[in-house]
Amino acid sequence: MVPHLTTAQTAPLLELEQRILDAMPRIEHWLRSQWQEHQTPFYASVDLRNAGFKLAPVDTNLFPGGFNNLNPDFLPLCVQAAMAAVEKLCPDARRLLLIPENHTRNTFYLQNVAALTNILRQAGLEVRVGSISPDISVPTKLDLPQGGELLLEPVQRLNNRLVLDNFDSCGILLNNDLSGGIPPILQGLEQTLIPPLHAGWAVRRKTRHFAVYSRVARDFAELIGIDPWLVDPQFAHCGMIDFQARTGEDCLAANVADLLSRIGAKYREYGITQEPFVIVKADAGTYGMGIMTVKSPDDVRGLNRKQRNKMSVVKEGLQVQEVMIQEGVYTFESINEAVAEPVVYMMDHYVVGGFYRVHTSRGQDENLNAPGMHFVPLAFERSCSLPDCAGRPDAAPNRFYAYGVIARLALLAAAIELEETAPEDERSLQPAGLPIST
Amino acid sequence: MVPHLTTAQTAPLLELEQRILDAMPRIEHWLRSQWQEHQTPFYASVDLRNAGFKLAPVDTNLFPGGFNNLNPDFLPLCVQAAMAAVEKLCPDARRLLLIPENHTRNTFYLQNVAALTNILRQAGLEVRVGSISPDISVPTKLDLPQGGELLLEPVQRLNNRLVLDNFDSCGILLNNDLSGGIPPILQGLEQTLIPPLHAGWAVRRKTRHFAVYSRVARDFAELIGIDPWLVDPQFAHCGMIDFQARTGEDCLAANVADLLSRIGAKYREYGITQEPFVIVKADAGTYGMGIMTVKSPDDVRGLNRKQRNKMSVVKEGLQVQEVMIQEGVYTFESINEAVAEPVVYMMDHYVVGGFYRVHTSRGQDENLNAPGMHFVPLAFERSCSLPDCAGRPDAAPNRFYAYGVIARLALLAAAIELEETAPEDERSLQPAGLPIST
Numbered sequence: 001m002v003p004h005l006t007t008a009q010t011a012p013l014l015e016l017e018q019r020i021l022d023a024m025p026r027i028e029h030w031l032r033s034q035w036q037e038h039q040t041p042f043y044a045s046v047d048l049r050n051a052g053f054k055l056a057p058v059d060t061n062l063f064p065g066g067f068n069n070l071n072p073d074f075l076p077l078c079v080q081a082a083m084a085a086v087e088k089l090c091p092d093a094r095r096l097l098l099i100p101e102n103h104t105r106n107t108f109y110l111q112n113v114a115a116l117t118n119i120l121r122q123a124g125l126e127v128r129v130g131s132i133s134p135d136i137s138v139p140t141k142l143d144l145p146q147g148g149e150l151l152l153e154p155v156q157r158l159n160n161r162l163v164l165d166n167f168d169s170c171g172i173l174l175n176n177d178l179s180g181g182i183p184p185i186l187q188g189l190e191q192t193l194i195p196p197l198h199a200g201w202a203v204r205r206k207t208r209h210f211a212v213y214s215r216v217a218r219d220f221a222e223l224i225g226i227d228p229w230l231v232d233p234q235f236a237h238c239g240m241i242d243f244q245a246r247t248g249e250d251c252l253a254a255n256v257a258d259l260l261s262r263i264g265a266k267y268r269e270y271g272i273t274q275e276p277f278v279i280v281k282a283d284a285g286t287y288g289m290g291i292m293t294v295k296s297p298d299d300v301r302g303l304n305r306k307q308r309n310k311m312s313v314v315k316e317g318l319q320v321q322e323v324m325i326q327e328g329v330y331t332f333e334s335i336n337e338a339v340a341e342p343v344v345y346m347m348d349h350y351v352v353g354g355f356y357r358v359h360t361s362r363g364q365d366e367n368l369n370a371p372g373m374h375f376v377p378l379a380f381e382r383s384c385s386l387p388d389c390a391g392r393p394d395a396a397p398n399r400f401y402a403y404g405v406i407a408r409l410a411l412l413a414a415a416i417e418l419e420e421t422a423p424e425d426e427r428s429l430q431p432a433g434l435p436i437s438t
Numbered sequence: 439m440v441p442h443l444t445t446a447q448t449a450p451l452l453e454l455e456q457r458i459l460d461a462m463p464r465i466e467h468w469l470r471s472q473w474q475e476h477q478t479p480f481y482a483s484v485d486l487r488n489a490g491f492k493l494a495p496v497d498t499n500l501f502p503g504g505f506n507n508l509n510p511d512f513l514p515l516c517v518q519a520a521m522a523a524v525e526k527l528c529p530d531a532r533r534l535l536l537i538p539e540n541h542t543r544n545t546f547y548l549q550n551v552a553a554l555t556n557i558l559r560q561a562g563l564e565v566r567v568g569s570i571s572p573d574i575s576v577p578t579k580l581d582l583p584q585g586g587e588l589l590l591e592p593v594q595r596l597n598n599r600l601v602l603d604n605f606d607s608c609g610i611l612l613n614n615d616l617s618g619g620i621p622p623i624l625q626g627l628e629q630t631l632i633p634p635l636h637a638g639w640a641v642r643r644k645t646r647h648f649a650v651y652s653r654v655a656r657d658f659a660e661l662i663g664i665d666p667w668l669v670d671p672q673f674a675h676c677g678m679i680d681f682q683a684r685t686g687e688d689c690l691a692a693n694v695a696d697l698l699s700r701i702g703a704k705y706r707e708y709g710i711t712q713e714p715f716v717i718v719k720a721d722a723g724t725y726g727m728g729i730m731t732v733k734s735p736d737d738v739r740g741l742n743r744k745q746r747n748k749m750s751v752v753k754e755g756l757q758v759q760e761v762m763i764q765e766g767v768y769t770f771e772s773i774n775e776a777v778a779e780p781v782v783y784m785m786d787h788y789v790v791g792g793f794y795r796v797h798t799s800r801g802q803d804e805n806l807n808a809p810g811m812h813f814v815p816l817a818f819e820r821s822c823s824l825p826d827c828a829g830r831p832d833a834a835p836n837r838f839y840a841y842g843v844i845a846r847l848a849l850l851a852a853a854i855e856l857e858e859t860a861p862e863d864e865r866s867l868q869p870a871g872l873p874i875s876t
C-alpha cells in the first residue's frame with residue numbers, strides 16, 4: 001500500500017526523485033566509498049518528511065524501537081543485514097546480550113524487542129534479554145499482545161562484565177537510548193557495547209547530527225547537481241533554556257524569527273505558497289515529548305503552564321536545557337485521509353524496511369511521533385528495476401528508492417557524528433555536566 | 439509450495455535436520471569464522487539431493503544460470519547480497535561488463551542473463567552485456583519470452599582490456615563456465631575477472647571440488663556430532679577414458695564396483711533397503727550431458743554406440759577424458775508426483791533463494807539436469823524462526839534452513855578449492871594439456 005501524494009507541488013518532487021533515480025549508479029558508487037571510510041552504526045531508523053517540493057530526514061534514531069512494524073515478508077533482508085553487521089562488529093560472537101529500554105509495560109515496545117531478538121537469533125546468535133530496570137529483579141516472562149512471551153532477566157555486574165545466569169557474551173547490544181543518562185552499571189565495561197555509549201542521548205545532540213548531515217547533504221547535492229536545501233532541513237540551537245523559569249525565551253524567539261525568514265526566502269525562490277513553520281524540540285532525547293510546531297516568534301513567548309510543562313521534560317523526567325529549532329517540513333503524504341510520514345529502517349548500511357507513521361488527528365505541519373499515532377506497515381520495495389525506470393518516478397519502488405537514499409545520507413551523517421564525538425577511551429566515558437542516573 | 443517427502447525413511451532425515459536446527463548458533467558461528475578465512479566466490483548454485491536418510495550436494499556451479507527461476511519476491515535479498523559481494527571484490531567499481539555463455543538462442547538462459555543484469559543494476563552498477571560469441575559482431579537486441587529484450591554487444595579487446603563502445607569497466611563478471619577452454623580474448627587481461635579464470639571448467643574438476651567438500655563435511659560433522667556420510671557423497675575418479683575407443687572401461691568398472699560396495703555397507707549400517715547406485719559423469723563440464731546412472735559394473739561395459747556418443751562429449755563438443763564416479767543419492771521429494779531436487783542460489787556467502795528442478799518423466803535415481811526438465815520456483819524461506827523451532831523439523835522454513843546450510847558447505851568447499859588451485863599469476867594462466875578454444 002503506497003500513500004497517495006495529496007500535494008499540488010508534484011512537479012518539483014518528481015524532478016527531485018527523477019534526479020535521484022537517474023543518478024542511481026553514481027549514488028551507490030559514492031555511498032560504497034563512504035562505507036569504506038566510515039564505520040556504519042549497527043542499526044538505525046530515520047524519520048523522513050516528504051513535502052513534495054522537499055524530501056528530508058527530521059530525526060535519526062540509533063536505538064530503533066519499531067522492528068515489529070516492519071513487513072514480515074522482508075524479515076530475511078533484516079537477517080541477512082544483521083549477519084553482515086555482526087560479521088563487521090563482532091565476528092567471533094556466539095552470544096549477544098540485548099539491553100532494552102526500562103519501560104516494561106509498553107507492550108508495543110516489547111514486541112519490538114521480541115522482533116529484534118528473533119532477527120538476531122535467525123542470524124545465528126544466542127540472544128538473551130537482560131534488563132537494567134529496577135523492576136526486574138528476577139527472570140520475568142511478559143505476555144506479548146500478538147501471542148508469545150518475552151523473557152526479561154535481571155543483568156548482573158561481575159567485575160567489568162554484564163552477565164545473566166549461565167550467559168556471558170562478548171558483545172552487548174543496546175536498545176536503550178540512555179535518555180536518562182548513562183547508568184553506572186553500563187560504565188567501564190570490558191565487553192563491546194553496540195552502539196557505543198556516546199550514541200545515547202546522554203551524549204548525543206540533534207543539532208550536532210544535523211550539522212554533520214548538512215555537510216553530507218552538500219556533498220550529495222553536488223554529486224547529483226541539486227540545491228542541498230531540497231534534502232536538508234535548516235536548524236538553529238539554543239542552550240541554557242529553562243521553560244519553567246521562562247529563561248532563554250529571547251534566544252528562542254530570535255532564532256525562530258531568523259529561521260522562518262530563511263525558509264520564507266527559499267519558499268519564494270521555489271514558488272511555494274505554504275506558510276513556513278519550524279519545530280522546536282529538545283536537542284537530546286526522543287519519544288516526541290517536548291516538541292511544538294511554531295509559525296511565529298510570538299508562539300514561543302509567554303507559553304502557558306501546560307505548554308511549559310510539556311516542553312520542559314522529555315523521557316525519564318530529564319529537564320530540557322538545550323533546544324533545537326528545526327525547519328518544519330510539510331508532509332503531503334496521506335493514507336485514507338490521515339497524515340503519514342515514512343520511517344526507514346537500516347541494519348549495517350542496508351535498508352531493511354520501513355513503515356508509515358500515520359496520525360488520524362494531526363495536521364500536515366505537526367510532529368507525528370506522539371500519543372494517538374497509528375502505525376501502518378509499509379511494504380518497502382528496494383529500488384529502481386528496469387520497467388520502473390521507464391515508469392513514473394512516483395511509482396512505489398522508485399519513491400522507496402529515494403526514501404532509502406535520503407535515509408542512508410542520515411545514516412552516513414550518524415556514522416561521521418559518532419566518529420567525531422567518540423571519547424579517547426569510551427570505557428571511561430563520563431561526560432561532564434550530564435546527569436548520571438542509576 | 440513445499441514438496442512432499444515421499445520416502446518411508448523420514449526418521450533419520452528428521453533426526454539429521456533436527457540436529458542441524460539445534461546446532462544453528464554453533465553452525466552460524468563456525469561459518470562466520472570460515473568466511474573470515476576464505477574468500478567467498480561472487481556467486482554459486484548448488485544442486486542438492488534429499489534422500490530422506492541423507493542430504494548432500496551433487497554439483498556446485500560457479501557460473502549459475504538460473505537467476506530467472508528465483509522467486510521475484512526475494513529479489514531484494516539478491517540485491518543486498520550483490521552489494522556485499524561488490525563491496526568485497528571491487529568496491530571502487532562503477533561499471534561491470536557481464537560476459538554470458540555463447541548460446542544466444544537459448545531463451546531460458548537469456549532470461550537468466552536479464553535477471554542477473556537487473557540484480558546488479560539494482561545494486562547500483564552500470565552493467566552491459568558483452569558477448570564473446572562469434573555470432574555477435576554488432577550490437578544485437580534479443581527478445582525475451584516473458585517480454586522485454588536483452589542487448590548483447592560484441593566485446594572488443596584493446597591491449598589488455600575488454601571494452602564495449604563507450605564502456606570500460608574495472609571488473610568483468612563471467613557467467614560463462616569456460617567448458618570449451620579459456621578463449622585467448624580472456625587471457626592476460628588487466629581487469630579483475632570475477633570469478634577468476636581457474637573457476638571455469640577448463641581448469642576445474644568435480645573430483646577436486648568433492649575432495650575438498652569431504653574435508654569440509656568432516657569438520658562440519660564433527661561440529662554437530664553426526665556421521666559425515668550423511669551429508670557427503672562418496673566418489674572415485676578415472677582419467678584417460680575414451681568412450682569412443684572403449685579405453686578405460688576396466689578402471690570405470692572397478693571403481694563402480696568398489697563404490698557400490700562401500701555405499702552398500704553404509705546402507706546396511708543404516709537399515710536402508712534401496713538399491714545403491716552411482717552416477718558416472720564428466721569430471722569437467724556442466725549442462726547434464728555425459729551423465730549416466732549405474733547400478734552394476736556391467737552397466738559401464740560394452741556400451742552401445744548411442745550411450746558412448748552421449749557420454750563422450752559435454753558442452754561445446756569437448757571430449758570427455760576424465761570421469762567422476764559419484765555416489766548416487768536418491769531424491770525422495772516430489773511435487774505433483776514428479777521427482778524434484780532443490781537448487782540453492784548464493785551470492786557472496788548469503789543464501790539468496792532457490793528452486794526445485796522437477797522432471798515429470800524421470801526416476802528417483804536419475805540426474806534431473808537434462809532435456810525435458812521443468813522448473814518450479816521454490817519460495818525459499820530463510821531460517822528457523824521461533825515458532826518453527828518448536829514446530830516439526832520438516833516444516834518448510836526448517837527444511838530450507840538445512841538446505842541453506844548444506845549448500846553453504848559446498849560453497850565453502852568451492853572457496854577453498856579456488857584458493858588451492860589458484861595459479862601463481864592468474865593473468866598468465868594457460869593450463870598445460872587443456873584445450874584452448876578461440
